[in-house]
Amino acid sequence: MRKTISKPSAIAADYVAIATFALLARAAHQSDDMPFTFTGWLSTLWPFALGVTLGWLITRENKGGVIWIITVVTGLVIWGLRNGKVPHWSFIIVATTVSALLMLGWRGVAGAVGKRN
Numbered sequence: 001m002r003k004t005i006s007k008p009s010a011i012a013a014d015y016v017a018i019a020t021f022a023l024l025a026r027a028a029h030q031s032d033d034m035p036f037t038f039t040g041w042l043s044t045l046w047p048f049a050l051g052v053t054l055g056w057l058i059t060r061e062n063k064g065g066v067i068w069i070i071t072v073v074t075g076l077v078i079w080g081l082r083n084g085k086v087p088h089w090s091f092i093i094v095a096t097t098v099s100a101l102l103m104l105g106w107r108g109v110a111g112a113v114g115k116r117n
Contacts, residue, residue: 004114005062005110005114007061007062010062010107011052011056013106013110014052014055014056014067014071014103015049015052016106017099017102017103017105017106018045018048018049018051018052018071018099018102018103019045019049020102021048021095021098021099021102022041022044022045022048022049023041023045024098025044025095025098026040026041026044047074047075047078047079047082048071048072048074048075048099050074050075050078051070051071051072051073051074051075052067052071054070054071054074055067055068055069055070055071055074058070062107064103064104064107065104067103068099068100068103068104071099071103072095072096072099072100075095075099076091076092076095079091
């Protein structure tokens, strides 16, 4: 029998994944303008956390790919609005790839573990 992860646990895992993404991004790109501080991390986190929230509100179920796309688009659009320009293509690629690894990765691990049990 395959066990599935509960909806609250899936939502929490998405927030942990995107919080990890924001922490890694802030650590990798710290500068005088973007210091590696708690408030700096929150500044990086909130647009993508809003995306997670929107993804779950729109889908209302664990549709990982859809939630991930909504998260990335929301985060990058807010970044663009805050900075008054379109994000650099390299930022778009890295943000999309790393968030996919984290948000879809936990689903893959949970699915593999669920199949074993």
